Amino acid sequence: MAVNSVRQFVPPTGPTVAVYRLADGYFATDDRCTHGEAELSEGDIEGDEIVCPFHLGKFAIRTGEPTAAPCFAALRCHRVTLAEDGNLYLDWPE
Amino acid sequence: MSNHSTEAFEALKQRLPDWANRRPIAERYPDMDYGPLPVTPYICEEFFEQERAKIFKKMWLYVGRVERLPKAGDYFTQVIEAVRVNKNSTSPSFIICRDNNGEIRAFYNTCQHRGTTVCWNNHETWDTANRKYFTCRFHGWVYNTDGSLRSVPDEKLFFNLDKTTRGLKPVHCAVWKDFIFINVDPSPRQTLLEQIKPHAEQLKDFPFERIRRRGIWTATVNVNWKAAIDAFQEGYHVGTVHAATLPEAFCGSLNPYCRPTSARIFPQGNRSVTFMVSPDFTPPAVENWVRRRGASWYAAASGDSGSEFPGVNPDNDPFYAFDVHGVFPNLLVDPFIGGFYGHEFWPISVNKTRWIGSINFLAPQKPSDLIANEHGKTLLRDAFREDTVTLEATQVGLESGAIETAVLCDMEIAPRHLYNSVVALVNG
Known part of the structure; x- marks a missing residue:
């Protein structure tokens, strides 16, 4: 993944996940916007925020907190780790 | 280009229409009514509403x-x-x-x-x-x-x-x-290809897909849309209106009034007209310089139809400059060897029209093409502005009550055919 990019990950169970790469590491949140039905993995990254492609609401990628209307509920965050084998691993409790 | 003494030049000259003794377009289309045209379709609001209903809301x-x-x-x-x-x-x-x-x-x-x-x-x-x-x-x-x-x-x-x-x-x-x-x-009562058939056939191999827009301009003008088109589809005005920009390019000893060398009329208002470059014309030094380096606003007149630009010059006229394709109802596409000019005419009301003009060249292959294109773009921009200058003055006169009919000459075949076709559709 390039720096400042996002891609969708489909886990074996549960909702899809948006995986982000920022300059200082990898992050992951639920992919579904808490306002509408958008997939945030289709959005654009501005700084350390993801911009929803539907209504231009924003979330902080590191914390999942909403940072711009019309988004008011936080995203669930997931831990993602870059392993020595070069693969990314997602903590997935379900 | 201005060498008038060669055999090749004499041969080209012989192929020009016999304007001294004939009206060549009327001879080609003898069934057309060449009488005066009542000005009502240019000024009547009810007529305009009929045009909207029967043409613009029905056609591509x-x-x-x-x-x-x-x-x-x-x-x-x-x-x-x-x-x-x-x-x-x-x-x-x-x-x-x-x-x-x-x-x-x-x-x-x-x-x-x-x-x-x-x-x-x-x-x-x-x-x-x-x-x-x-x-x-x-x-x-x-x-x-x-x-x-x-x-x-x-x-x-x-x-x-x-x-x-x-x-x-x-x-x-x-x-x-x-x-x-x-x-x-x-x-829709017909497909796009059925509506534009004569142009689609004539220009089927013209490389439009490789041509890119280099300049585009617009003006909203107090004029009927047909009168606006007319100012761009005949050459009769060139010697007067374009005296500042193109005084000698199209008018000269062989063709003082910028007559078209040929014209074609087709069903449903479609038409095309071909214009020549005056062989007397000696381009200014800067124009010669850029012309050697890429496409400017027309290709050098040679009688060559341009193998890279098939479909231009349908009648293989001598001293070819460019064609005006009147694509009914409100578009002109003017192909030349090197690109095309485009003109859109969007009716806003019976006496208000938005004109959009563009110049488009084959996608540049080398930096000098950009220089030549820029020269052509600038010269054409000024000529386009000249073309729009008379429009409002025309509409004022048409609405003045002082003129009941317009009289058109042989070379004004495109305005006449557009007028006749609109009237037929409105009355049909």
Whole structure:
């Protein structure tokens, strides 16, 4: 993944996940916007925020907190780790 | 080019029409009525309403070139006054886009929630924007680029909302050689290719797909749309109107009045006219310099039809300069060896028209092409401005009550055919 990019990950169970790469590491949140039905993995990254492609609401990628209307509920965050084998691993409790 | 003594020149000269003794266009089309034309169709509001109903709301209208929509999600908007529902209705806006599957589509730019305009781009800037989705700014309804309704905020509060029936309202859209047309008639009476057939056949191999826009200009002018077109589709005015920019390029000893060397009329208002370069013309030094380096505003006159630009000069006329293709109802496409000029004429009211002119060249192959293109663009820009200068003065006179009919000469065949065709459709 390039720096400042996002891609969708489909886990074996549960909702899809948006995986982000920022300059200082990898992050992951639920992919579904808490306002509408958008997939945030289709959005654009501005700084350390993801911009929803539907209504231009924003979330902080590191914390999942909403940072711009019309988004008011936080995203669930997931831990993602870059392993020595070069693969990314997602903590997935379900 | 100005060597008048060679055998080749004499041979070309012999192929010119015998203007001294004949009216060559009327001889080619003897069945046409060459009488005076009543001015009513240029000034009558009721006639204009009939034109809107029977022509603009029924026919394919050119809205832009595919080159404006290179990527999925690219779109532009266009307001088309001539297709408004009623005489005093606000004019509708349209979205023309490339959807995520690469298909060119067109929709009314109207949210199917409560009718708000979805995309607010200024249609006169020719900007191309890009969106993954079209989102209405009012309540946030979201449409896919294929027009289907994707998402409705708080959807569960609606009553039996069937999202599959609430997509953006499509309009018929068709593309011919990168020219995008739309048709607001829910059941068009003919296909685009049927409507533009004579031009599509003549220019089927012209490399429009490799040609790129280099300049575009617009003016909203107080003139009837047909009178506006007329100023761009005859050569009779060239010696006077273009005295400042092109005084000798088209008028000279062989052709003092810029007569067309040939003209063709086709069904449904379509027509084409061919113009020559005066062999007396010696381009200024700077023009010669750029012309050796790339395409300027016309190719050097040689009688060569231009193997790279098949379809120009349909009658293989000598001293060829360019053709004017009158694509009914409101488009002129003027191909030449090196590119084409385009003119759109959008009726706003019976005496107000938005003109959009462009110059387009074969995509540059080397830096010097850009220099030559720029020269051609600048010279043509000034000539286009000259073409618009007389328009309002014409309309003032047409509405003055001081002229009941216009009289047109042999070389004004294109205005005459446009007029006759519009009148036939309105009265038909």
